[in-house]
Amino acid sequence: MSSIVDDTSVNLSVNLGKIQLKNPVMPASGTFGYGEEFADFINLNDLGAVIVKGTTLRPRLGSFQHRLVEIPGGSLCSIGIQNVGVDRFIADKLPYLRQFRVPVIVNIAGESVEEFARVTEILSKAEGVSGIEINISCPNVKKGGMHFGVDPDATFAVVRAVRNATDLTVMPKLTPNVTDITAFARACEEAGADAISLINGFVGMSIDVNSKRSRLGKNLTGGVTGPCIKPLALRLVWQVAQVVNVPVVGIGGITSAEDALEFILAGACAVEVGTYNLVDPWVMIEIIDGIRSYLMEKKISGLNAIRGTFEA
Amino acid sequence: MFREESTVLANEELAPGFWKMRLVAPGIAAATKPGQFINIKVTRCKDPLFRRPFTVFRCSDFGGGNTGIELVYEIVGRGTRVMSAMRKGEGLDLIGPLGRGFELRHDKRVHILVGSGVGLPALFMLGEELSLAAGRRELELVIMIDAKTKKRLILEEEFRSLNGKTMISIHDGGYDYHGYVTEMLRTYIDEEGIAADCAIYACGPELMFKAMVPICSQYNVPAQISMERNMGCGVGACLSCVCRVNKEAVMKYRDIRSSHVQFEDEGNSGYALVCRDGPVFNIDEVIFDE
Structure with missing residues (x-):
């Protein structure tokens, strides 16, 4: 995939806590594996950062089979954070990523505050990890997961525990399945988060009218993601960007540079591309090129000049 | 890719x-x-x-x-x-x-393709390869085609053009065999006495594979089956297309370090990715009722 990423006439770099990203585009956790799966299609060095699959202290087998259903303009899925566990991540997956110059952010999940802190401590000692994205928003895990993301006190406790366990950049990922997301964003900032990413999937379901069963089998419900959630995500990112001072990372249905720019205009410092990576593994490169072209056409020197300039 | x-x-x-x-x-x-x-x-x-x-x-x-x-x-x-x-x-x-396709069992003499409905096309490239070898008298090719009704019978001509014996079963009758392809398969293995020297390659609905399980184990015949799942990415990233597999069988056939199979901590099963570890699996690897 050819790219104009080396063009230096516009500055796409942004800071996320202690991490400097060369551009604001990253994969959303769980849609990019451990990076290696995409190596036939893109050069990982061209990305702002790589965010890897949700990682837990122990390996997890995840949800039952029949995990994905397509819905109009999106996806309903329940993976249940299947992952190899933090030790095997460090031993088997991280060495591959260390070959690149791209910052690596590890998405972590846990069933207790202590588990989040423990995973963070282990990752902090590993060479080649730049940041921690705290998954307090997984819609598909019974214990832990979203439980920590729908109670502001629990959110605060987890973020504080992770903050105390590391000097790395800490970025909680919020769930949209709450009444007032700004309360959760504020709790994260008070607990010491360096940045906040949002949103994870909306809880949804789909029923097969012939079998009268869930199309997700025994999983029953799943997370709704993809282009169909973009307007919902955009509005939530806009709300959060207005109430916190830390950088906000926008996630939700991004498939193009125009989508990404909408989030940036709404106040996002950077974006994560999720579901659409599964359709076009090279889409993030197209988005980076498209953002650069937009800035060049409008003769804007950098992203700082347009962030949050949406006129309400 | x-x-x-x-x-x-x-x-x-x-x-x-x-x-x-x-x-x-x-x-x-x-x-x-x-x-x-x-x-x-x-x-x-x-x-x-x-x-x-x-x-x-x-x-x-x-x-x-x-x-x-x-x-x-x-x-x-x-x-x-x-x-x-x-x-x-x-x-x-x-x-x-x-994905990972079919592996030819060079150690067997009779190679049986078993295909039903829209699973049939997945077997044709293998059929072509086997047909060439059959033309050189290196092996025998048997093609078993299954369709619910005669109207839903597809690719008959294409498969008949191969160097092999083609047998067709229609669930409601009206052709070579009246009934399910799996019954035809059992009868054929039994009557021809080829159990010790045949291999099966199949693609069709999961119910067909389930019906093949007792046949394969009774006659101790190896079978490779092409599985179907809803897929997100097809490259092993989203972990959507998992299929429950038997640990012992997987360990017998695969180098676990280069596979994408993940096992449970305790117990004898795990999940394989249909897009990377499959779509073709050995029939004894797959656990059909989760």
């Missing part, structure tokens, strides 16, 4: 609901092995959203300097309906070849 921009050369209905599409795709045609699949973006409009996986039916030289692949598909949902409306000259974005 790589991306290839292809062009539709032909798209025609074979039987009610079944279509055949020819795509100019020289790169993928040259790289695809029997049982592998490609992932097609059926629209640039983002709905239907995901690419659709199809096992390659045949790699062909279409003449006029065009080489590519043929797909045989059934209209089962929104994606295949969009595909059926495509006309000659339209562009299609492909990723492929993907």
Whole structure:
């Protein structure tokens, strides 16, 4: 995939806590594996950062089979954070990523505050990890997961525990399945988060009218993601960007540079591309090129000049 | 795996609901092995959203300097309906070849293909390879085709053109065999006395595979089956297309370090990825009732 990423006439770099990203585009956790799966299609060095699959202290087998259903303009899925566990991540997956110059952010999940802190401590000692994205928003895990993301006190406790366990950049990922997301964003900032990413999937379901069963089998419900959630995500990112001072990372249905720019205009410092990576593994490169072209056409020197300039 | 921009050369209905599409795709045609699949973006409009996986039916030289692949598909949902409306000259974005296909059992003499409905096309490339070897008298090829009704019988002519014995079972009768292909398979293995010297390669609904399990274990016949799952990415990233597998069997057949199988901490099972570890599995690897 050819790219104009080396063009230096516009500055796409942004800071996320202690991490400097060369551009604001990253994969959303769980849609990019451990990076290696995409190596036939893109050069990982061209990305702002790589965010890897949700990682837990122990390996997890995840949800039952029949995990994905397509819905109009999106996806309903329940993976249940299947992952190899933090030790095997460090031993088997991280060495591959260390070959690149791209910052690596590890998405972590846990069933207790202590588990989040423990995973963070282990990752902090590993060479080649730049940041921690705290998954307090997984819609598909019974214990832990979203439980920590729908109670502001629990959110605060987890973020504080992770903050105390590391000097790395800490970025909680919020769930949209709450009444007032700004309360959760504020709790994260008070607990010491360096940045906040949002949103994870909306809880949804789909029923097969012939079998009268869930199309997700025994999983029953799943997370709704993809282009169909973009307007919902955009509005939530806009709300959060207005109430916190830390950088906000926008996630939700991004498939193009125009989508990404909408989030940036709404106040996002950077974006994560999720579901659409599964359709076009090279889409993030197209988005980076498209953002650069937009800035060049409008003769804007950098992203700082347009962030949050949406006129309400 | 790589991306290839292809062009539709032909798209025609074979039987009610079944279509055949020819795509100019020289790169993928040259790289695809029997049982592998490609992932097609059926629209640039983002709905239907995901690419659709199809096992390659045949790699062909279409003449006029065009080489590519043929797909045989059934209209089962929104994606295949969009595909059926495509006309000659339209562009299609492909990723492929993907997955792990069939492995020829060189140690066996009789090779039996068992295909039902839209699973049948997945066996044709292997059939072509086996047919060549059968022509050299290196092995025997037996093709068992299953269809619910005579109207739903597809690809009969293509399979009959191979150097093999073709047997057809129709659930409601009216052809060689009245009933299910699995009953025909059991009878054939039994009457021919070939249990010790045959291998089965199958593609069809999961119910057919389940019916094959007791036959394979009774006669101790190896079978490779091509599994189907809803897929997100097709490249092993999203972990959507998992299939429950038996640990002991998987360890027998695979180098676990280069596979994508993950086992539970305790117990004797785990999940394999249909897109990377499959779509072809050994029948004893798969656990059908989760």
